[in-house]
Amino acid sequence: RQEELLNNPEIAEKWEIHKDEKQQLSEYFANSQSYKLQSPDVGGQARRELSALFLERIFDLVDNDGYAAQILPGRTFAGAASKDLREHLLNNCEINSIIAFENNDIFDHVHGQYKFGITTFKNSGETTEVTSIFNQKSVDILKNIEEKIINVPRSILSQYSPKAKSFHFVEHKEEVEILKKM
Numbered sequence: 144r145q146e147e148l149l150n151n152p153e154i155a156e157k158w159e160i161h162k163d164e165k166q167q168l169s170e171y172f173a174n175s176q177s178y179k180l181q182s183p184d185v186g187g188q189a190r191r192e193l194s195a196l197f198l199e200r201i202f203d204l205v206d207n208d209g210y211a212a213q214i215l216p217g218r219t220f221a222g223a224a225s226k227d228l229r230e231h232l233l234n235n236c237e238i239n240s241i242i243a244f245e246n247n248d249i250f251d252h253v254h255g256q257y258k259f260g261i262t263t264f265k266n267s268g269e270t271t272e273v274t275s276i277f278n279q280k281s282v283d284i285l286k287n288i289e290e291k292i293i294n295v296p297r298s299i300l301s302q303y304s305p306k307a308k309s310f311h312f313v314e315h316k317e318e319v320e321i322l323k324k325m
Contacts, residue, residue: 172196177203180227192218195225202231207267210239217243217258220277221309229308233297237268240292241275242284243312249282272296277312295319 149155172178180199194216205211219225220243232238243260246253260277264270273295276284284291293313299322303311313319 180231181224192216192222192224194219195228198225198228199231202235202266205266209266210263211266212261212263214259214261217260219262220260221307221312223307226308229310232262232264233270233300233308235267236270237265238270238273239263239265240288241273241277241310242279242288242292243275243277244279244282247280270297273300273310275310275313278314293319296323299323 149158172181178196178199181195198213198215198219201211201213216222219228220241241260241262243258246255246257246259248255250257258278274292275295276288276291276293293316295311295313296319299319300308300310302325303309303322311318311322313322
């Protein structure tokens with residue numbers, strides 16, 4: 144089908160323009176001083192993602208003593224491309240909370256297994272523990288979050304995934320004690 148469409152000179156020209164624009168954007172993000180956290184070394188698995196670029200930009204847009212809250216894709220908390228961003232959040236920000244969901248009809252027209260999280264942080268300081276809960280199936284958790292949230296010490300995050308710096312998706316308080324012993 145692609146070959147058939149590209150036989151049309153008008154479509155072929157627009158396709159080339161589109162490819163050139165994407166290449167220019169890619170080069171900009173790769174070389175810009177505004178995006179330094181987009182090439183983590185985790186065995187060649189990383190690639191730039193729009194959500195990661197947006198999160199990195201927030202660090203410059205929010206005042207040092209300011210707070211940010213974002214809805215981020217689940218891969219931000221464990222994906223290879225977001226390793227440097229997670230490290231930045233731990234070392235240069237004070238994460239207040241991460242409440243992560245599996246879609247389960249929260250958003251219409253989004254696959255039920257899609258994961259995302261609400262992240263709040265102060266744009267300065269250092270994170271000593273991550274107040275979080277993962278894999279929630281309903282936003283009802285937000286009504287009594289103080290009763291359900293789990294405090295995960297930074298040391299667990301560092302030891303659980305030392306190379307990729309993935310955040311362990313803790314769902315139960317008992318998991319924290321098990322991870323401490325491991």
